[in-house]
Structures are given as C-alpha cells and as structure tokens.
Amino acid sequence: MSDHSPFHTPPRFSATFDEHSIAQIQRAAATGIYDIRGGGAKRRMPHFDDLLFLGASISRYPLEGYREKCGTDVVLGTRFAKKPIELKIPVTIAGMSFGALSGQAKEALGRGATAMGTSTTTGDGGMTPEERGHSTKLVYQLLPSRYGMNPDDLRKADAIEVVVGQGAKPGGGGMLLGQKITERVAKMRNLPVGIDQRSACRHPDWTGPDDLAIKITELREITNWEKPIYVKVGATRPYYDTALAVKSGADVVVLDGMQGGTAATQEVFIEHVGIPILAALRPAVQALQDLDMHRKVQLVVSGGIRNGADVAKCLALGADAVAIGTAALIALGDNAPALEEEYRKIGSTAGAYDDWHEGRDPAGITTQDPALAARLDPVKAGKRLANYLAVLTMETQIIARACGKSHVHNLEPDDLVALTVEAAAMARVPLAGTSWIPGQGGY
Amino acid sequence: MNAFDLTKTPLREANAKLQSLPADTNEKVWHLNNLHGEHACAVGLTQPIEVHVNGHIGYYCAGMNQNATVIIHGQCGVGVAENMMSGEVRVKGTASSAAGATGQGGLLVIEGDAGTRCGISMKGIDIVVKGSVGAMSAFMAQSGSLVVCGDAGASLGDSIYEARLYVQGKVESLGSDCVEKKMTPHHLAKLERLLKKAGIEADPKKFRRFGSKRNLYNFHVDNVDAY
Ligand SMILES: Cc1cc2nc3c(=O)[nH]c(=O)nc-3n(C[C@H](O)[C@H](O)[C@H](O)COP(=O)(O)O)c2cc1C
Numbered sequence: 214m215s216d217h218s219p220f221h222t223p224p225r226f227s228a229t230f231d232e233h234s235i236a237q238i239q240r241a242a243a244t245g246i247y248d249i250r251g252g253g254a255k256r257r258m259p260h261f262d263d264l265l266f267l268g269a270s271i272s273r274y275p276l277e278g279y280r281e282k283c284g285t286d287v288v289l290g291t292r293f294a295k296k297p298i299e300l301k302i303p304v305t306i307a308g309m310s311f312g313a314l315s316g317q318a319k320e321a322l323g324r325g326a327t328a329m330g331t332s333t334t335t336g337d338g339g340m341t342p343e344e345r346g347h348s349t350k351l352v353y354q355l356l357p358s359r360y361g362m363n364p365d366d367l368r369k370a371d372a373i374e375v376v377v378g379q380g381a382k383p384g385g386g387g388m389l390l391g392q393k394i395t396e397r398v399a400k401m402r403n404l405p406v407g408i409d410q411r412s413a414c415r416h417p418d419w420t421g422p423d424d425l426a427i428k429i430t431e432l433r434e435i436t437n438w439e440k441p442i443y444v445k446v447g448a449t450r451p452y453y454d455t456a457l458a459v460k461s462g463a464d465v466v467v468l469d470g471m472q473g474g475t476a477a478t479q480e481v482f483i484e485h486v487g488i489p490i491l492a493a494l495r496p497a498v499q500a501l502q503d504l505d506m507h508r509k510v511q512l513v514v515s516g517g518i519r520n521g522a523d524v525a526k527c528l529a530l531g532a533d534a535v536a537i538g539t540a541a542l543i544a545l546g547d548n549a550p551a552l553e554e555e556y557r558k559i560g561s562t563a564g565a566y567d568d569w570h571e572g573r574d575p576a577g578i579t580t581q582d583p584a585l586a587a588r589l590d591p592v593k594a595g596k597r598l599a600n601y602l603a604v605l606t607m608e609t610q611i612i613a614r615a616c617g618k619s620h621v622h623n624l625e626p627d628d629l630v631a632l633t634v635e636a637a638a639m640a641r642v643p644l645a646g647t648s649w650i651p652g653q654g655g656y
Numbered sequence: 657m658n659a660f661d662l663t664k665t666p667l668r669e670a671n672a673k674l675q676s677l678p679a680d681t682n683e684k685v686w687h688l689n690n691l692h693g694e695h696a697c698a699v700g701l702t703q704p705i706e707v708h709v710n711g712h713i714g715y716y717c718a719g720m721n722q723n724a725t726v727i728i729h730g731q732c733g734v735g736v737a738e739n740m741m742s743g744e745v746r747v748k749g750t751a752s753s754a755a756g757a758t759g760q761g762g763l764l765v766i767e768g769d770a771g772t773r774c775g776i777s778m779k780g781i782d783i784v785v786k787g788s789v790g791a792m793s794a795f796m797a798q799s800g801s802l803v804v805c806g807d808a809g810a811s812l813g814d815s816i817y818e819a820r821l822y823v824q825g826k827v828e829s830l831g832s833d834c835v836e837k838k839m840t841p842h843h844l845a846k847l848e849r850l851l852k853k854a855g856i857e858a859d860p861k862k863f864r865r866f867g868s869k870r871n872l873y874n875f876h877v878d879n880v881d882a883y
Pocket residue numbers: 251252253307308309310313314335336337354376378379380445469472473474475476515516517518536537538539540569579
C-alpha cells in the first residue's frame with residue numbers, strides 16, 4: 214500500500230537549484246572552503262558551434278581538395294622583432310607550466326609541436342631544459358610571479374610572452390597546491406617544498422600601459438630586439454586591452470577566452486569572470502583595424518578550440534593563429550576512457566576529470582608524482598599530439614578550400630553566418646538566412 | 657676611459673656594446689654620461705665590468721644584471737636591478753618603487769631611501785638600504801635579505817615566504833603573516849657581513865629581525881581573513 218495520495222506529483226528538480234548547485238552548497242557547508250579545479254568554464258555558452266560557413270556557390274568557386282594549394286603558414290612578430298617566428302600551421306601550443314604539468318608532458322608537447330612546425334610556450338615556473346631541447350620554437354612567459362625568470366633563458370627563447378591575464382581567471386594569479394611542489398619544482402621557484410603557491414595577480418614592477426611599454430622596451434634591450442614580444446590577456450575588455458597592448462609596443466596580442474583552461478583556480482572564478490572567446494574576438498580585431506594594425510600586430514586567440522572548424526572560424530573572424538591548451542592535453546592522453554577505472558577511484562570519470570591541481574592524474578600529465586608521470590611516454594604522446602595538430606590543420610584547409618581560399622588567412626567574416634541571435638551579435642555576422650547582424654545598421 | 661655620451665650615442669648602441677663585451681675584456685670600466693632619465697639603461701649585462709651611470713636614470717636600470725657592477729650616481733626610477741641574478745648595483749641617490757623586484761642574487765645597495773615595494777617578490781637577492789623603505793616592501797618576498805637602516809613603511813613583508821628582513825628604525829606596520837623574530841648570533845653575523853659588504857656603517861645589534869610566521873603556507877579556512 215502506498216502512503217501517498219494518487220494525486221501525488223513526481224519529485225521535481227529545480228532548474229535554479231540544480232544538481233551541481235546543490236552539491237556545491239553541500240560541499241561548501243561541509244568544508245568551509247571554495248572549490249578549486251582545473252580546466253575552463255564548463256557551462257554552455259555562445260561558442261563557435263553557433264557559427265556556420267557558407268561554402269562556395271554560383272558566385273564563389275571552391276578549390277579542389279588536395280590538388281589546389283591552400284597555405285597554412287603564419288609569421289608572428291613582424292612589427293618590431295628582428296627574428297619573427299615562422300610557423301607552418303596556424304595552431305600553437307599555449308603556455309602551461311612545468312609544475313602544473315609533468316616533465317614528460319612538457320617534453321611531449323615540444324615533440325608534437327616541433328613535428329608539425331609550430332611553437333610551444335613555457336608557463337609559470339620557468340623554462341626546463343627538456344622543453345627547450347624538444348621545442349624548436351619556444352615562447353618564454355614573463356608572468357607576475359616571475360618564478361624561474363632568468364635572463365639566460367630569456368635569451369634562449371624564440372619569443373617572449375608578457376602574461377597580463379588568462380581567460381580562465383582574468384584578474385587572478387596562479388595557484389599550485391603543496392602536493393605538486395616537489396623538490397625540483399620548489400627549487401625552480403625558489404620556495405620551500407610542499408607549500409601552497411599563490412602566484413601574484415599583478416606584475417611586481419609595472420602597472421598600466423605606460424609602464425608596460427617601458428617593460429617591453431627593457432625586454433627588447435636585453436634580447437637585442439630580436440624576439441617577438443607577445444602580450445597575453447584574458448578576455449574581458451578586448452577592444453581596450455588590444456589597443457593598449459598595441460600602444461605598449463606588442464608584436465603579438467594573445468587573447469584567451471573564458472573557456473580557456475587553467476591548472477588550478479577557484480570554480481567561481483572559472484565560471485563567472487571573463488567573456489567567451491566568441492564575444493571577444495571581433496572587438497579585438499576591431500581595435501587592430503581602428504589602429505591600422507590588423508595583420509601587422511598578429512592576433513592569437515584561444516579558449517575552447519577543439520577542431521579545424523573552430524580554427525577556421527577564428528581565422529575568418531580575423532585572428533592570425535590560435536593556441537590550444539586543453540585539447541593538446543587530451544591529445545596527449547588526458548581523460549582517456551582506458552583509464553576509467555582509475556578515474557573512478559579518485560572520484561571522477563573519463564571525460565569529466567578536472568582535479569588537475571591534486572597531482573593524482575592517472576594519465577601522468579598534470580602531476581609531479583614520478584611514478585604517475587613515468588606512465589606518459591613522451592615520444593608516443595608527442596606523436597598523438599602531432600597527429601591531432603595535422604588533423605586540425607587539414608580540417609581548417611577543407612573548410613578554407615570549400616570557401617574558395619588559397620590560404621587559410623583568406624577566410625573572412627563574409628564566409629560565416631550565425632545560428633543564434635546571440636552569436637550573430639557577438640561575431641558580427643548575419644543570422645543564417647537573413648541579412649540581420651544585431652546591433653548593426655538600421656535596427 | 658671608456659665612455660658614452662648619451663646625447664650622441666643612442667642607448668641601444670651603448671647597451672649593445674656593454675652586453676657584447678667578451679669575458680676577458682680589458683675594457684673593464686665604463687661611464688655613461690649626459691643622461692636624461694633613460695629607461696632600461698645598462699640592462700642585461702653579463703660580464704664582470706664596472707659601469708658608472710653618471711646622472712639620474714629611468715625605469716629598470718641594471719635590470720637582470722649578471723656579474724657586472726653598476727653604480728648609479730643619481731636617483732633612479734622604478735625597478736632598479738629588477739630580477740638581478742648576480743653582481744652588484746649601487747644607487748648613490750634614492751630609488752623609486754620596486755627596487756630589486758624579484759631579484760635572484762647579487763647585492764643591491766641604495767644609499768638614499770627606497771620607495772614602495774622595495775624587494776617585492778625577491779628571490780635570493782640581498783638588498784641593503786641606508787635610508788628608509790616605503791609601504792609594502794618585501795611583499796611576497798621569497799628568499800634573500802632586506803636590510804633597512806632607516807624606517808619601513810606600512811605592511812612590511814606582507815605574505816612573506818622565507819626572506820629575512822632586518823630593520824633598524826621604526827616599522828609602521830607588518831603585513832599578513834610577517835612577524836618579529838629572534839635575532840640569533842647566526843643572524844647577527846649574517847647582518848654584519850651584509851652591512852660590511854655594502855660598505856655601510858651601522859651597529860647590527862640595533863636592528864630587529866622579521867620573517868614569516870608560515871601560517872599561510874598551506875591554505876586553511878581559519879586564516880581566511882589574512883588572504
Ligand atoms: C594545465 C594548464 C596550465 C596552464 N598554465 C598556464 C600558465 O602557466 N600560464 C598561462 O599564461 N596560461 C596557462 N594556462 C592557460 C593556457 O595558456 C591557455 O590560455 C588555455 O589553456 C587555452 O584554452 P584551452 O585550454 O581551452 O585551449 C594553462 C592551462 C592549462 C590547461
């Protein structure tokens with residue numbers, strides 16, 4: 214016998230207090246501390262899936278696959294640097310620190326990128342000989358923490374990236390928890406073993422664009438004006454940040470959207486600060502165009518790039534290249550279904566694992582545990598990354614050829630339409646089947 | 657005497673010359689004259705030469721110095737000797753903010769006062785200031801020593817790690833997790849050596865020592881107000 218009336222309605226879950234929100238409240242109440250995790254924003258947001266290419270038609274001719282050339286090369290740093298960086302593909306590997314990643318993972322990134330003729334980037338914590346040795350083109354980051362910052366490494370780098378912010382946490386500093394601070398990591402950062410590291414969120418010796426200009430001059434003076442200087446910003450006010458980076462003398466602007474990954478940050482920061490790359494790209498390009506600097510100062514964008522369509526869409530909207538972080542880690546072996554049993558043991562599941570800050574990664578990528586790290590074979594993982602980069606490039610070319618372009622940089626906003634009003638407004642392309650670009654002309 | 661007149665020689669040329677001197681150069685002493693507050697002057701030096709900066713100078717003078725001795729006969733702007741690795745930088749006048757920021761080694765001597773954030777994020781450098789230092793000095797200081805013969809401004813050593821701070825005068829206030837520590841004979845001897853090396857006369861016994869309480873080393877919810 215049932216003890217409720219026949220008119221009992223089935224239990225209803227709240228859209229507001231959904232499963233995740235309830236779990237977050239319960240966790241906060243039990244522990245008294247906010248949630249920290251790796252990865253980028255996980256909620257759904259306007260993204261490149263909301264855009265489509267039109268392809269060729271009677272008025273536009275496509276190029277023949279394989280037979281007709283479609284260039285993919287890109288040169289970064291043509292404004293002031295004596296030695297700009299020449300990449301064979303418009304996809305670069307974003308800055309990820311040794312410390313966050315194992316030595317093996319850094320080596321694999323270098324191997325994969327080098328095989329495809331593109332660059333890798335250091336991260337918070339300095340440059341390791343492994344990554345310098347295995348990367349023919351290496352970008353050296355100058356971060357607020359200045360961990361491991363060293364003029365010898367500066368001179369060894371092929372480019373220098375001044376990191377103002379990251380898409381996952383614009384306005385926030387780095388975080389590396391004690392369990393990942395081994396002796397080697399501690400030594401590189403000049404700190405005791407096993408303590409939580411709070412990397413600063415502001416640079417110690419400059420504030421604002423006027424100072425940044427002087428900082429960039431100093432870096433150029435130390436490196437004989439050879440190296441391209443990038444300025445990396447998290448996507449927040451992309452029009453002004455791009456304009457100010459150009460004003461400060463940057464050769465390249467790196468713009469990272471809120472989907473961009475991080476090694477460890479508060480969940481509330483990842484999900485609620487910054488804007489998606491789709492919303493940030495056009496204002497950044499607009500700033501370059503307004504300053505007559507589009508294609509003179511190159512724009513590299515990142516944050517949730519997964520496939521060749523994403524790459525092609527970034528280029529069509531005006532970027533010169535893209536950078537990938539999360540996707541590169543997945544290509545190395547992160548979140549592999551084969552490790553499901555082990556993910557379960559640490560309370561996660563393949564495809565959702567993001568506790569990269571804990572250093573218990575069964576794939577041996579986001580860890581400093583020697584036994585776990587030894588699981589990643591840098592040669593095989595590097596090969597997987599090279600395969601993935603090759604596919605990204607081919608997919609980008611497939612789309613470019615379909616739009617009749619002999620170089621991926623010839624893709625343009627005219628090749629795109631949007632599936633949603635939001636995406637149309639953000640990307641400044643018409644809603645599919647209409648000539649309506651929200652916010653522009655007559656509406 | 658080797659000298660550059662900066663009204664005639666572009667700074668780029670002077671820096672390039674100083675940076676490219678071979679290890680066995682016999683042109684060991686250089687003078688930079690007729691300065692107008694240039695930024696990034698005498699940066700990125702690598703050889704054990706002596707460079708006299710004869711006048712007031714702008715930001716990041718002697719930045720990332722390795723092995724060289726740079727003597728600034730004047731006042732200097734923000735970030736003097738920033739990220740210095742080794743060698744010696746001496747400021748005869750006063751220094752602006754962020755003097756010796758993130759320095760990893762070597763000795764920075766400031767004979768006048770230093771502005772705010774002196775020794776911010778220092779990573780092994782020794783800094784000796786004959787005068788006083790401004791607010792937020794030794795913020796997030798990781799290692800090395802900061803010696804202040806005068807007074808220290810507000811929030812000295814905020815979020816400090818393992819750096820050692822010695823102050824002779826008044827300390828306006830200490831930052832989060834920075835506490836006064838006992839001056840042991842070991843620390844007295846170290847301070848005496850530093851003062852001597854810096855050529856500054858002061859009685860080590862009159863100094864107090866400050867360092868990290870190490871409460872913030874691993875996040876704990878009870879310390880949340882301090883973050
Ligand atoms: C594990 C990991 C570590 C990272 N470390 C850094 C870093 O040290 N410095 C930095 O500027 N960005 C860092 N990032 C951000 C990346 O450089 C990049 O902006 C981001 O991953 C791009 O977005 P995506 O992950 O969606 O491709 C890190 C990202 C990840 C996933």
